[in-house]
Amino acid sequence: MVRETGSQTDTLGENGQSAVLGLVLLIGLVATVSVGLLLIAGDATTDVQQQAETERVEQSFLEMSQNLETASSARDAARKMNLDVDSGRNAVRYRDGGEIKIEIGTNDSNPYTRDLGAIEYVTEDGTKIVYQGGGVWRQTDTGVTAISKPNVRYTDGTLNVPVPRVTSEQRLSGGTIRMEAGNTTRVHPGALQEQVTITITSEYYEWWATHFEDDLSIGTVTTNESAERVTVTIDPPTDPSLGVDANFNQALTIDGTLATSSGGTTTGDIRATESVEVNTNVDGDVLSDGDVHVTSSTRRVTGDIIAEGDVDIDSDVRGDVIAGGNVTVASSAGTVSGNIVAGGDVTVGNGPSIGNDIYANGTIITGWNTVGGELYATGSISAPGTPSSAEHENVSNIDSPISAAYGTGLDGLLSNRLGAGTDREPLDDAINGMVSAAEADGKTFQTVRSGDTLEAGTHYVDHIDASSNGPHNTVTFDVQDGDINVIVRGDISVAANGQIRVANADSGNVVRFYSAGDFSMRGGTSVCPTTGNRCPTSDRDAKVLQFYGTSESTYTFNGNSVFHGLIYAPSDDNDNVIAGGGSIELFGSVIAGGFDTNGNTEVTYDDTLEDRYEEPTDPTTDDASDDGPIVNYLNITVYELRVENE
Known part of the structure; x- marks a missing residue:
């Protein structure tokens, strides 16, 4: 009994010890969690404080x-x-x-x-x-x-x-x-x-x-x-400028000598920095920084003749003749309808009539002919066909009567009419530079032949051959979606009834050729902004086709060729634009180093160009990478x- 009771007593003692131990563990756990929570709260408080500090400082x-x-x-x-x-x-x-x-x-x-x-x-x-x-x-x-x-x-x-x-x-x-x-x-x-x-x-x-x-x-x-x-x-x-110095305000603007053929008519003004020989009718002014000779092959010049040098006339001039040098009107000439103003002598042979005044900073000699106005000279006056009167006046300063008539003296008159001399730089660096850059960049230069069509964009071309090629004889440029710029490494040839045509020419876009080589037309060929087989005779537009060349480029027209467009090729070569035999029609405007014709050539100025032409910029800049905004x-x-x- 006692032993049993003792056993029960031992068991109760062990249970009591376990309860106490569990309580102690529970208290420890609560304390540990509390400390952890306090530490976490402390870290969070520190983060908030640091965030607040950062924001305040910012x-x-x-x-x-x-x-x-x-x-x-x-x-x-x-x-x-x-x-x-x-x-x-x-x-x-x-x-x-x-x-x-x-x-x-x-x-x-x-x-x-x-x-x-x-x-x-x-x-x-x-x-x-x-x-x-x-x-x-x-x-x-x-x-x-x-x-x-x-x-x-x-x-x-x-x-x-x-x-x-x-x-x-x-x-x-x-x-x-x-x-x-x-x-x-x-x-x-x-x-x-x-x-x-x-x-x-x-x-x-x-x-x-x-x-x-x-x-x-x-x-x-x-x-x-x-x-x-x-x-x-x-x-x-x-x-981006290419250095083009042009407004295309004349039919022919020549940085050298200009000689027109004995057939055909030039409609529009012509201008040369050197001598001009007029062998064809000119319905416009003739301007020159050198001498001018209107030959007997010419039936008429309907505008004025303005020259820094001498002027020789063997035909009719229906406007004024103003020269920095001497003026000679041959006996074979017909009429000078306007004034004659000369920085030197004025000599008129027997026969021609002078419609208005003569001003000479030298002598005046006229034959048995009619002078419709007054004669002023700083030297002697010999005019047997015109009786001496108050209309014959020797003056000490010829600028006085000239100023009374024109509002300025002779130098001012020449300057106003001729303008400042223009020394146009050739486009050699620009065009050859575009070709060289394209070669260095690995551009492919294609050959363009009859039957091909080029669309909007910049094209690199080895040469263009527009000639009869089986069923094809036309190279077409479609400007519906924008301008077309063609960099040509070699020549442009239009031959054997070949054609260059422009589709959608009324879109307002243009085709520009930058050619390092030559341009030639021969054998019943045509270049014009239309898709028709024949070039138009009305509503013509020369702005659409623009040809730019180097000082080494030549432009040759032969054998019944029709060209509607612009040519810009300043050069020291006095023969870099040549219109040869056959019937040649050039509609638009030409700026070149020289111009010479020897056939029946009709040159007609597109009088809408002066207000509509826009100087081109380098088309290859479109291929350049985008380096960000341009800083001017x-x-x-x-x-x-x-x-x-x-």
């Missing part, structure tokens, strides 16, 4: 950035603000922050170089808030975030780069700070005419690289990690700014 730096920008423009007063940062840890500091260097041109021996300061704040968790050059950034272990970007702006071709350069005490404390502007330097004001390079060496170079490359897409941006350097190269805009004007201004505690 707002202060943004306000500082805005005040510095205002101080740079409002130079008459300092700016003050409360810098809301923790002063106890000396967390705000000024750093030299590297330098900025600005080079103008490719060989700038004295570039603009200055230290580029930075103000930074480091939070307790290592986050950096930095102001430099007008921008505010946040840097953490995960990367860099722009809070406020530098005030670099691109608008309509103008890039403005303000560079606030700060200096300060090594340490800044919270509270009132003072910001004051110092010197302002305009490093590059105005038009961008040469390359400009901006180099920033800074611990924060990657921020600048991102801003220029991604945000602005301006210039060429390169970085050097080991040197902590970013370089921005900004090139001036490429001049670049303004770089450096502002010195001082930041210190009040």
Whole structure:
């Protein structure tokens, strides 16, 4: 009994000990969890506090950035603000922050170089808030975030780069700070005419690289990690002009000698920088910086003759004759209906009649003929066919009576009518440059033959052969969807009843040929903006087909050829445009180094060109890669700014 009772007593004792142990464990677990919760809450509180600190500092730096920008423009007063940062840890500091260097041109021996300061704040968790050059950034272990970007702006071709350069005490404390502007330097004001390079060496170079490359897409941006350097190269805009100097306001504009054939008619004005020999009818003016000879093969010149040199007339002139030298009217001539004005002598043979006045800065000799007006000369007057009267007047200065009639003296009269001399540069560099660049880029130069059709765009062609080719005799250019530019490495040949035609010529688009070789037409050929078999005789439009050549290019027309278009080929060659035998029709306008015809050639000026022609630009720029916005004007201004505690 006792033993049993004792056994029961031992069992109860063990159960009591277990209960106590369980209670102790429970209390320990609760304590452990409580401590853990307190630690987690403490970490969360710290994170919130640090986040609040970062946001507060960011707002202060943004306000500082805005005040510095205002101080740079409002130079008459300092700016003050409360810098809301923790002063106890000396967390705000000024750093030299590297330098900025600005080079103008490719060989700038004295570039603009200055230290580029930075103000930074480091939070307790290592986050950096930095102001430099007008921008505010946040840097953490995960990367860099722009809070406020530098005030670099691109608008309509103008890039403005303000560079606030700060200096300060090594340490800044919270509270009132003072910001004051110092010197302002305009490093590059105005038009961008040469390359400009901006180099920033800074611990924060990657921020600048991102801003220029991604945000602005301006210039060429390169970085050097080991040197902590970013370089921005900004090139001036490429001049897309080809150097074409033309308004196509005359039928023939020749930078050399001009000789028209004995058959046909030229309708429109003709102009040459050297001598002009007129063997055909001209329904327009004849202008020359040299001499002019109107031969007996010519039935008439309906306009004026204006020449810096001498003028010899063997036919009818229905306008004025104004010459810087002598004027001779042969006995075989018919009538000069207007005035004769000469910087030298005037000699009129027996027979011709003069419809108006004669002015000579020398002598006047007329035969037995009629002079309808007055005679003025600084030398002697011999006019047996016109009785001496008050209409014969010797003057000491011929400009006096000329001014009374024209409002200016002889020199002014010649200058007004002839205009300033034009020394047109050939297109050799432009055209050969396009060909060479295309070859270097590996462009394929195709051969264009009869039966082919080219559409809108820029085409690279070895040569064009428009001639009878089985069932085909036509090369067609379809301008429905835009202009067509054809860079031709070799020749353009239209032969054996061949044709060049333009589809949708009324679209307002044009075809431009830039040819490094020659152009020739022969054997019943035609070039005109139509799809018909025959060129139109009304509603003609020469603007649609435009041919541009080098100084070595020749343009030859033979054997019943019809051409409606423009030719621009300045050259020192006096024979680079030749209209040979057969019946030749040229409608449009020609600007060349020389012009010579020896057949029945009809030249007709398209009088709509002067108001409608547009000078071309380099068509190959369409193939260039997109290097970002074009900078026409670049303004770089450096502002010195001082930041210190009040």
